[in-house]
Amino acid sequence: MSLWHVWGFCLLLNLAWFVCFAASQPNPPKIHEGWWAYKEVVQGSFVPVPSFWGLVNSAWNLCSVGKRQSPVNIETSHMIFDPFLTPIKLNTGRRKVGGTMYNTGRHVSLRLDKEHLVNISGGPMTYSHRLEEIRLHFGSEDILGSEHLLNGQAFSGEVQLIHYNHELYTNYTEAAKSPNGLVIVSIFMKIAETSNSFLNRMLNRDTITRITYKNDAYLLNGLNIEEIYPETSSFITYDGSMTIPPCFETATWILMNKPVYLTRMQMHSLRLLSQNQPSQIFLSMSDNVRPVQPLNNRCIRTNINFSMQGKDCPNNRAQKLQYRGKNYFYRWLVWVTFSVSDI
Structure with missing residues (x-):
C-alpha cells in the first residue's frame, strides 16, 4: 500500500x-x-x-x-433563447473606484471601498444588485482553472463579480442566505499576447507581488469597473449557488459571452501566489475551483437569438423559450465567441 x-x-x-x-x-x-x-x-x-x-x-x-448547486457544465445543446432577457446595465456613477486586493489563501479578492458604489441591473434581475467583491479562479495548467465548463472544457481562469441585492437586504451577509440575494457575473479568462486593461492593473508585477502570501493586502485606486467587462451584451444565465461553503442556493449566475485576456506572464504570477503565510511551506493558490455540480433539470437561458423554434422550457412555459433546432451547433459556433474552437 x-x-x-x-x-x-x-x-x-x-x-x-x-x-x-x-x-x-x-x-x-x-x-x-x-x-x-x-x-x-x-x-x-x-x-x-x-x-x-x-x-x-x-x-x-x-x-x-442541494439541487441547485454551482458551478455547472454549460452544454450548448441544452441552452434556450429567452426573448425577455435584456442587456446588463452597469451603473458606476461615471466614477473610477478604489479598493483593497487581498490574498485570502484561496482567492485573489478585490473588495471595493464602501464609498464607491457599483450597481448592475437588467438581464435576469428584478432588482438592482451592488458589487461586493471580485474573485479570481485559475489553474496550475492553461487547460483548467475556470469553475464553469463549456461543453466539458475549462478555460484558464474565471473572474467572478459578486453582487448582492441592496434593495431587499442591508448587506452581503444577509443577502447571501436569502432569496434573490446574489447575482454573480462570470467572465472566462484566456491567455493571449496582451491583457485586459482592468486585469493588467491587478496583475502587473508591481501589484501582484504585494500579495504573495496569505493575508497580504494592497490598496488600488483609479479603477474603471467597466473595463473588466468584455465587449458584448450577450450572456448565459441560470439559477445556482455560491461555490464556497455554505453553498447557499441564492445566486443567479450570468456568464458573459466573451472571455477577457491575460498574458502568460500574468498567469505565471498568479500561480506563484501562496495559500500560506511566509513562515509556512509554499503551496500554490492555483486550482482553486469547486468541481462542477449536477444540473438537475435546471434551464440554461441565453439572450442570443438563434431564431429557432422548439419546445418550451418546463420551468418557463409562459415565456415561450426556444430549444435548439437542427442546425443549432453550427449557429452556436457562428454566434458565440467562446465556442469550443476558441478554447
Missing part, C-alpha cells in the same frame, strides 16, 4: 471520528467557517475538500444535498 493510500485512509478515519464525536455531543462543537479547502494538502491535519464540505458542518449541508 502506497503512502498516499495510507494518508487517505487516515483522513477518512479522522473525518469519521469527528462526525461521530460531534453527533454524540449535546452541544456539537461549532465548525470554524473558514475550515475548508479546494484541494487535499499534506499539512499534518485534516481540512475538508469539496466532497466533504457538506459532511463536516450541518450549516453547510447544501454543499452535499
Whole structure:
C-alpha cells in the first residue's frame, strides 16, 4: 500500500471520528467557517475538500444535498433563447473606484471601498444588485482553472463579480442566505499576447507581488469597473449557488459571452501566489475551483437569438423559450465567441 493510500485512509478515519464525536455531543462543537479547502494538502491535519464540505458542518449541508448547486457544465445543446432577457446595465456613477486586493489563501479578492458604489441591473434581475467583491479562479495548467465548463472544457481562469441585492437586504451577509440575494457575473479568462486593461492593473508585477502570501493586502485606486467587462451584451444565465461553503442556493449566475485576456506572464504570477503565510511551506493558490455540480433539470437561458423554434422550457412555459433546432451547433459556433474552437 502506497503512502498516499495510507494518508487517505487516515483522513477518512479522522473525518469519521469527528462526525461521530460531534453527533454524540449535546452541544456539537461549532465548525470554524473558514475550515475548508479546494484541494487535499499534506499539512499534518485534516481540512475538508469539496466532497466533504457538506459532511463536516450541518450549516453547510447544501454543499452535499442541494439541487441547485454551482458551478455547472454549460452544454450548448441544452441552452434556450429567452426573448425577455435584456442587456446588463452597469451603473458606476461615471466614477473610477478604489479598493483593497487581498490574498485570502484561496482567492485573489478585490473588495471595493464602501464609498464607491457599483450597481448592475437588467438581464435576469428584478432588482438592482451592488458589487461586493471580485474573485479570481485559475489553474496550475492553461487547460483548467475556470469553475464553469463549456461543453466539458475549462478555460484558464474565471473572474467572478459578486453582487448582492441592496434593495431587499442591508448587506452581503444577509443577502447571501436569502432569496434573490446574489447575482454573480462570470467572465472566462484566456491567455493571449496582451491583457485586459482592468486585469493588467491587478496583475502587473508591481501589484501582484504585494500579495504573495496569505493575508497580504494592497490598496488600488483609479479603477474603471467597466473595463473588466468584455465587449458584448450577450450572456448565459441560470439559477445556482455560491461555490464556497455554505453553498447557499441564492445566486443567479450570468456568464458573459466573451472571455477577457491575460498574458502568460500574468498567469505565471498568479500561480506563484501562496495559500500560506511566509513562515509556512509554499503551496500554490492555483486550482482553486469547486468541481462542477449536477444540473438537475435546471434551464440554461441565453439572450442570443438563434431564431429557432422548439419546445418550451418546463420551468418557463409562459415565456415561450426556444430549444435548439437542427442546425443549432453550427449557429452556436457562428454566434458565440467562446465556442469550443476558441478554447
